[in-house]
Amino acid sequence: MPRTKEQYEALRAASLAKVQAAAITLFARRGFAATSMRDVARAAGISTGLIYRHYETKEELFAALVDYAAAGLHRVVERFGEAESPAELLDEFTRTFLTDLAGDGAFAEFFLIMNQAFMTHDESPQLQRLRTAHALLVDAVIALVGRGQERGEFRSGRPAELASCYLAALSGLATMRLLPDTRLAVPGPSTLMRLLLRQDDHDRGNARP
Template sequence: MYRHYATKEALFAALVTQGAEGLERLVGRFGDAESPQAAIREFSAVMVADIAADDGASEFFQLMTQAFSMPDPPDEVRELVRQHYAVVEAVVALVEEGQRLGQFRAGDARQLATCYLAAVSGLVTMRLALGRDFVPPGADVLAGLLTGRNP
């Protein structure tokens, strides 16, 4: 590892940058979505698959979440936080558009987006806590938090 990164701080910075770039791409995909319902369904499917897999995705997500609590974060973490806010705003916009199209349930768009994103984060915690006993929800169950539809 130290062949590629001089210090653990350099490794951490590279990981945080990777996380921020991933969030930025997600915001772009959400912004380009023709169907809010399809975009959330696709994102839900990818997230559930990543969380359920035993390939380090949950640990990476948890590491990124822990970076938010740094008392004096480096610039890379500040960018990660900025991109996290951008994801929240993109999901709020998707919910509002989905409501306008009749694809999502009625309610405060910000509250619905917060609940949905908190569920995604909670799945990571459950995966890490339960290990092989973790039973992931189907993508339609997760997306159903916004659509109001059960699979």
């Protein structure tokens, strides 16, 4: 019995999802240059011929992932701009990131792909868009920290410095996830949030005049 159009589309969507998931992992772990379409097909459990039905080139596949990552960053930036408690917004984001890190790690692997984008001289529109989206995320975190300080939620200090420490911690955790050392443990949200949350005794001793 021939498949219906709906069944065909469902199979195609499932195959595409496997390709994208495999590509994210391989690009993050090996880098773009060291990953071939054959590698992605093998990791996705599909034939090399089938992967080319989804994407004609490795560059096209990478561009699709970059667009997806950039769109995700824009959604995070929009969420950070909402009129809620800055501490609660950042705690929500932290929990989402750490939950992903303890699971399949797709979001964390996107962080590594972003780092690769900043280390290449590729000026393609897709990478430019990703760099722009990342810059917006950094600005949004800085602004969120500033608002949190005004509300007495975050510790004193330059918002840019505090935001840099927080984002560097996320990037470091994403990188550590690739290490084979099983002694490494994903911290709880409260551990990361201590980088930002106000601690009255500490802040009084380090407050600027």
